[in-house]
Amino acid sequence: MNLAIDRTRCDAHGLCHALLPGRIDVDEWGFPVLRDVIVPAGGQPAVRRAVAACPSLALYLTNPPPITR
Amino acid sequence: MTALLHRPLPTQDPFDTSAWAIGAPRLLAGLQHVERLDVSTHLATHGPLPGTDLAKLLAYLDGGGLAGRGGAGFPLATKLRTLADGPRQVIVNGTESEPASRKDRVLLRRTPHLVLDGALAVAAAIGARDVTVAVHDEQTAAAVRAAVSERPDARRLAVKIVPGGFVSGEARAVVRALRGGPARPPGRRxxxxxxxxxxANVETFAQLAILLRLGPHRFAETGTPAEAGTTLLTVGGAVGRPGVVEIPLGTPLGIVLAAAHSAEPQAIVVGGYHGSWIAPIAQIRLSRAGIASAGGTFGAGVLLVVDHATCALGELARVTGWLAGESAxxxxxxxxxLPALAADVQALAMGNAGAVANAFAHARTVDGRGACAHPDGAARFVTSALHLLHDETDQHLRQGGCGRPTLGRLPIGATR
Structure with missing residues (x-):
């Protein structure tokens, strides 16, 4: 599974960074920067919690991975 | 350099349809005599289109190789192979949103039947129910409608005008607009x-119409071993002879510049405003691989000359500001x-010492972080310029400028 962001939905709430500081940084405007997108098969509870917590439904898990970045 | 086509007669429409060729023209064949090939002139020039099916189409594409001509260079054969089952549709992307590019509209206005041949052949091969030609402007739409009315086999062909600016020409934005949605790239790729x-792009379908007639072997008689055939460029900037130019793939840059009556170049912008600034080295081969080895991207074939009379950083700042405004x-x-990046480039042109590092940092920040490739393209445009123009940048930092005016060699579109 890959972690991905629908950039058209993201409003820089910052919850994903707070919940997954190792995987997701934020830029100077507060928008997420994905550092590690690969999630092991079966997923990780912390990742799933972060996906569920995104207020804009922008953070998602995708399988197969996106065509490009 | 042979067979340079004549400049067409001026028309009321301000759109410049000048076209010429280096070597024997394929896509532009017949246009030395007339402004537009109607269906009978088209058939007299190119001959009838041989019948085809999907197997033959794929065999030809594998033999000749046809990278998409819309900018990304995605192989047509891969699109055909990954097409989902169920109802199928062919869309000819004629939106040509790159401000300096004219090749697609020149094809649709001057030799539309070649494009329709390619689109109808694909539709027949994949069993598509209908074909849609998407364009941005009324004049091009009218030209395609006129061509459709000339041939009975094109009854299922619709011409649609989709709204919007630069990013609205992106493939998924076009599909979305045709389905009644906003003309913006969707968030999921x-x-x-x-x-x-x-x-696929207009030129891709026109190239396919040539490939089907010639067969893969004759199609590969010109071009490079890896990239067969010809390609269209749109040449502009500081040249005496701007226009759409058909060249064998792999033609050296110097030959095209000489044929276009170019001024002494300071830099070349290749691939348009999602493309790159490259050094004006005459030996650079104009093919995807040739441009890539020069550190650039071929894109949709735009080639713009920035001469020594103009301030290159001023030109860069002007286009970067425009790119920021074209964000969806x-x-x-x-x-x-993108506005931060544009401000950095502006500050750099004014001689601000910290601006170079800021521009590189902002380019890195935006790269790959949009629904479409607009931020990536803008970042590439700016970083390639800064790498190329370091002497110029130093001069601006030391003296606050280079003393040259910004002449607007790089055309920017009216905001739509």
Missing amino acids: TPPTVDGVLL RQCGPCVFG
């Missing part, structure tokens, strides 16, 4: 083939990052 949509304003990194 699903290719149109997943929905049974075969979308839906992705945060693009909405905030």
Whole structure:
């Protein structure tokens, strides 16, 4: 599974960074920067919690991975 | 350099349809005599289109190789192979949103039947119910409608005008607009083939019409071993002879510049405003691989000359500001990052010492972080310029400028 962001939905709430500081940084405007997108098969509870917590439904898990970045 | 086509007669329409060729023209064949090839002149010039099916189409594409001509260079054969089952549709992307590019509109206005041949052949091969030609302007739409009315086999062909600016020409934005949605790239990167949509650039369909007539062997008689055939360029900037130019793939840059009556170049912008600034080295081969080895991207074949009379950083700042304004304003990194990048380039042109590092940092920040490749393209445009123009940058930092005016060699479109 890959972690991905629908950039058209993201409003820089910052919850994903707070919940997954190792995987997701934020830029100077507060928008997420994905550092590690690969999630092991079966997923990780912390990742799933972060996906569920995104207020804009922008953070998602995708399988197969996106065509490009 | 042979067979340079004559400049067409001026028309009321301000759109410049000048076209010429280096070597024997294929796509532009017949246009030395007339402004537009109607269906009978088209058939007299190119001959009838041989019948085809999917197997033959794929065999020809594998033999000749046909990278998409919309900018990304995605192979047509891969699109055909990954097309989903179910109802299928062919879309000819004629939106040509790159401000300096004219090749697609020149094809649709001057030799539309070649494009329709390619689109109808693909539609027949994949069993598509209908074919749509998407364009941005009324004049081009009228030209295609006129061509459709000339041939009975094109009854299922629709011409649609989709609204919007630079990013609205992106494949998924075009599909979305045709379905009644906003003309903006969707947030998830699903290719149109997943929905049974075969979308390709205008020139790709025209090249296919040539490939089907010549067969893969004769198609590869010109071009490079890896990239067969010809390609269209749109040449502009500081040249005496701007226009759409058909060249064998792999033609050296110096030959095209000489044929276009170019001024002494300071830099070349290749691939348009999602493309790159490259050094004006005459030996650079104009093919995807040739441009890539020079550190650039071929894109949709735009070639613009920045001469010594103009301030290159001023030109860069002007286009970067325009790119920021062309954001669809839906992705945060693009909405905030591109204006920041444009401000950095502006500050750099004014001689601000910290601006170079800021521009590189902002380019890195936006890269790859949009729904479409607009931020990536803008970042590439700026970083390639800064790498190339370091002497110029030093001069601006030391003296606050280079003493040259910004002449607007790089055309920017009217905001739509």
